[in-house]
Amino acid sequence: MMKHLFVLIICGLCLATPLSAQSNKLIKELENKRGTLQRQIAETESLLKNTKKDVGSQLNSLAVLTGQIEERKRYILAMNNDVELIDRELKSVEQQLGALRRDLREKKKKYESSVQYLYKNKSIEEKLMFIFSAKDLSQTYRRLRYVREYATYQRIQGEEIVKKQEQVTAKRNELKQVKAAKVTLLNDRESEKAKLEAQEKDKRTLVGNLQKMQKGLQQEISKKRREANQLNARIDKLIAEEIERARKRAEEEARQEARREAEARKKTEGGARPSAKETKGGKRDDSEAERASTGARKKAEPLESYSMSKADRELSSSFINNRGRLPMPISGAYIITSRYGEYAVEGLRNVKLDNKGIDIQGKPGAQARALFDGKVAAVFQLNGLFNILIRHGNYISVYCNLSSASVKSGDMVSTKQNIGQVFSDGSDNGRTVLHFQLRREKEKLNPEPWLNR
Template sequence: MRRRIIILCVMVLTAIPAWSQNIQEQRERKKQLEEEIAMIDKQLDTTAKKRKQSLNTLILTRKKLETRKKLIARLDSDIAGYDLSISSTNAEITRLNDRLDTLRKYHADLVRGAYKTRDSKVWFMYILSSKDINQGLRRWAYLKNISFSVRQQASAIKSTELDLQLENARLEELKAGSMQARNEREKERDALSAEERKANSMVVQLSKQERSMKRELQKKQKEVEQLNKEIERILAEAVRQQKSGKGQAVDYALSAKFGDNKGKLPWPVKGVVIQKFGQNYHPVFKNLKMPYNNGINISATAGSTACSVFDGVVKQILVMPGYDQCVLVQHGEYFTFYCKLKRVYVKSGDKLSTGDRIGEISLNEDGNAELHFQLWKGTEKQNPENWLR
């Protein structure tokens, strides 16, 4: 039985470090997910004041569903970690109880031995009855150290009792944490079910607006194509001038620093990605392709400001239909575009540092700020989400 307990302890304890060592990281990630849900809720509240149903409302609701599912998965991970830790703590308590029983038994034997040998005459008789000198010396050493052994065993018992108390307290704390996580998970599951019903209802309502949505999509297609052509023209011209030596020399040191920060760049605005890079499909009519997105669209709260993701120089400011003002920032070989700005705080030639304000973001039809952001290396478009942290 004891061997089984020891084996169980070893198996569980080897699985615990990965959970316990990352517990702070898990809490931070859980906090981020909760903050993202709160931010989406705030944007949905703004949308509700403008109009009841819209594509962006559906997209935000689905994003909220996705985030909540991640939160539930995080809670599942926390609960599994609690279960592992509770199992290991129970095993440790069993081990300490077994050790305590052994110590108490041994201590009782020592006390009985000390009681029997309390008379010095008994000591001498016990030593003189030895078979030889070696046995006599061993008996002398035993009698001499017996009181020390009694004290030592008593100390070991107290130490083990204290360890046992600590483990029992830890067990209760773990059980409370596990119960809290389970209650949170149940609450999140209920919220998820309600939001899924709401999203399905929105799809039904929006599907009745197919004709107007397709007209809006055609208009958007033209705006996107016009923007993409203009950006591609600007970049092609910039690269051509650099190669011919007519344009401004490329800052390769800055390029290297920018490249080294892939996956570490700050977001141009704190918000939610509502349109991803590349080919996307209509959120209601699944077979209908959306215009190809050379960047990402980020929904943020009204009044939000777009900020530079890295050191660079403002190369150009242009105005495009459907995208308001756009700011092009050069970072050596790399370029970033910040579109849908209603107010710009920079001018061509300005040097920017990471985090510098570029402009106030325009509001979309739902009353939320919506930034269109692109990132290029020369004339090669990049997925911004691969570069942002």
């Protein structure tokens, strides 16, 4: 009986541990993430303000509108994911509430039994008779302790019921909050869907206008393609030159390493035994030393296997490890208006774009920012605008369409460092677009999977 009593008391104490509610934290985290996306969309809505009717401006407006639609779709997708998370949390809270209610009923039942027992044996005389009717002193002591412990057990049970009731109330409130958060989220999602539908309608109107100007549209696309080809040819040439410089640095580093190894081997062999060939003056034949050095160097090479120095290899490894976490290469609010690769413009016949990077539109005054730590490989001007290449090991980031550059070739830069101001076109309502590319040596990469968005 005593053993069972102790088990009940210990169980009661364990059940008294308050349940940690994570729902509010989860809801806050989801709201913060959505808030970032929502602010991003709100800030970029002001970018679509072209009123010109010429082909170039309308095509630019289409790019911005398409980018905004993609952002809103991404936001709605995030909301859908949040609804699923809240549904799971809702189910979990309901299960917890059910368990608490069952536990509370069990505790009340046990407490009711103990109260009934005490009521039947409530008089002091009965308790004293129970204690002093023991056969010996040892049994008397055990009965006395039992009476005290039962009283303590009853008190703990009463306290446990109060605590459990508080937990049930708290969990019920938590359930209400989660349900309210879901209702709010669903309402917001419907609102965003309505905005998305309106934007897609505007896009269809814009596409219809451009279809009527097919000849001018093809001329504008051809012009943009020529400018892009000119820019990419210059970038390719500079990257090839940078790769060659890096290869020569790596080769020189390998030669120096081979020379050090040969000299160390020469010293070791010289200390171990006398030279097999000596001149009459007692000097070692220089030709043998040269052969030893050459053999060690050949063993350490072939040099064509070296394309990066040790420092470049370490920087490349660090760059790769930050894939998906690299900052946007533009300051302030932004929207991606043209994505990587070759693709047809939806709704327009025979209109294909081939982007070697991505176009990021920001607000006037936006700064281009270094994607990662690295060294400025080149700064050049084309058509009056600045373009910057930064080397991060065997990765190279390219920043184009800048009105000014605040770095020069050979400068070391750090992550998020401003490197120049993005050009704002005064003739096109201050349109501010950074063209950004990412290369692994000569290989062109899609920058988006590398960026933290």
